[in-house]
Amino acid sequence: MRAALKHRRLIGPVVLIVPLLLTLPAQNGARAEQQAAPKATRTIVPLPPSRSLSASQLAGKKLFVQRCSVCHLPGLPSYSTYGPPLDGKLVASRGEAAIRELILHGSARMPGWQYALKPEEINEIIGYLQTLNFTTNE
Numbered sequence: 001m002r003a004a005l006k007h008r009r010l011i012g013p014v015v016l017i018v019p020l021l022l023t024l025p026a027q028n029g030a031r032a033e034q035q036a037a038p039k040a041t042r043t044i045v046p047l048p049p050s051r052s053l054s055a056s057q058l059a060g061k062k063l064f065v066q067r068c069s070v071c072h073l074p075g076l077p078s079y080s081t082y083g084p085p086l087d088g089k090l091v092a093s094r095g096e097a098a099i100r101e102l103i104l105h106g107s108a109r110m111p112g113w114q115y116a117l118k119p120e121e122i123n124e125i126i127g128y129l130q131t132l133n134f135t136t137n138e
């Protein structure tokens, strides 16, 4: 009689502990999977909201999105662009004149825009690039 009672007392904790033990390896497995997944090398940095831009910067944004974003804006996290990310720091470090020159004439990998964009439109694009900050993308 006494022995039977003892067993009953034991059943409670066992019922609680067994499912717990069963879930432990599953959790560890999930953690290992997370660690094995490749880390995203780039994150999407939100572009400045359009309402914070002047009319000419906004015109530059429109042109940039139409003509340049295919190579210069990451479309998805961990998606690397064909061309480097462009922002205000890059324009400052290269100098506006050199940036204008490259946009006009292009390079071996980038098309030139001298016949497709007016000088004024290139200025608008450069003005827009100066509003961008891709620090966390590097």
Ligand code: HEC
Residues within 6 Å of the ligand: 064, 067, 068, 069, 070, 071, 072, 082, 083, 084, 086, 090, 094, 099, 102, 103, 107, 108, 109, 110, 111, 113, 125
């Ligand atoms: C076909 C893809 C492509 C398009 C479209 C494109 N670019 Fe580029 N761009 C590149 C590549 C690639 C580079 C890297 C330089 C190189 O390899 O010669 C580059 C470099 C640049 C640089 C210089 C970056 C640096 O590090 O000095 C600027 C500025 C630039 N592009 C601006 C633009 C602008 C503005 C437009 C749109 C009018 C544009 N690009 C369109 C591919 C592109």
